[in-house]
Amino acid sequence: MTAPAAPIARTVTTPPSDSGRPPLRRRRKPSVHRALSRALIAIIVIVQVYPLAWLFLTSLRDEHDFATGDPFALPKSLTWENYARAFETGDLGRNILNSFIVTMGANILIVLLGMMAAYAIQVLGFRLSRLVRGLFLIGIIVPVQIALVPLFIDYSTVNLLDTYQSMIIPLAGFSLPMSVYLFSSFFEYIPRETYEAASLDGAGPYRIFGLITLPLSVNTVVTVVLVNSIFIWNDFIFANTFVLSEELKTIPLGLQNYIGAMGKVDWTATFAAVCITITPLLLVFLVLNKAMIQGLESGATKG
Structure with missing residues (x-):
């Protein structure tokens, strides 16, 4: 009796790319819609947070500095006297x-x-x-x-x-x-x-x-x-x-x-x-x- 023939292994060959190099994965470009959404969210956050930050910094600003200087500038010095005067005035x-x-x-x-x-x-x-x-x-x-x-x-x-x-x-x-x-x-x-x-x-x-x-x-x-x-x-x-x-x-x-x-x-x-x-x-x-x-x-x- 003769032994059965072993199965022939089939090899599948993939055609090489035109340049002879394996294909590279394309990098996903950031979506324009996502970038615009993030920019819009950042603008909204700035618009909402800026008045509160300005209010707090102004409450720590010297009264003479606020009256004579730019009201939207950063305070030259910080003081807590305004809070004490707030309770005394009203x-x-x-x-x-x-x-x-x-x-x-x-x-x-x-x-x-x-x-x-x-x-x-x-x-x-x-x-x-x-x-x-x-x-x-x-x-x-x-x-x-x-x-x-x-x-x-x-x-x-x-x-x-x-x-x-x-x-x-x-x-x-x-x-x-x-x-x-x-x-x-x-x-x-x-x-x-x-x-x-x-x-x-x-x-x-x-x-x-x-x-x-x-x-x-x-x-x-x-x-x-x-x-x-x-x-x-x-x-x-x-x-x-x-x-x-x-x-x-x-x-x-x-x-x-x-x-x-x-x-x-x-x-x-x-x-x-x-x-x-x-x-x-x-x-x-x-x-x-x-x-x-x-x-x-x-x-x-x-x-």
């Missing part, structure tokens, strides 16, 4: 406390009322729920100026002028439409099976709201609080209309104390006061920035 500590009380009180009302309204509209549902939600959305376009005179008359009738409530109530009311929209849009992401399983286990609507809906809405709550806090902290219209005494002045009203006789303004002390007042918001925003972005993505992309 009642800055009381203004910050009043703004904090108003901001916290308004945010508590906004979160509680906004969540409960959105829960009733989106989760529980009722016959005219879509109409009610549409009415809330219409409230977004209503300007706050049209309510000043009616509110002033009503507050004077019920003796609410020159109180914290006179600022908290309208600030919370005009912030509710956007908050209801964000909460109701987020509640669409929660599966209906979750609520059905909880109801089968014997949980009522209030228990479901406290044990299921509220813990899942933490990011949206943070978003609503931060967005409204910026508006409430910097509010001037309601505070200037309903506050009559020095003891209840908030930060925007308190900054008027730095305007001296004949319109003379202590600019360096004013800039120091502004730096002090915006620092809490910046710190809170930097700490909760990630949660705010997640809340906006989950609450504003659907609905």
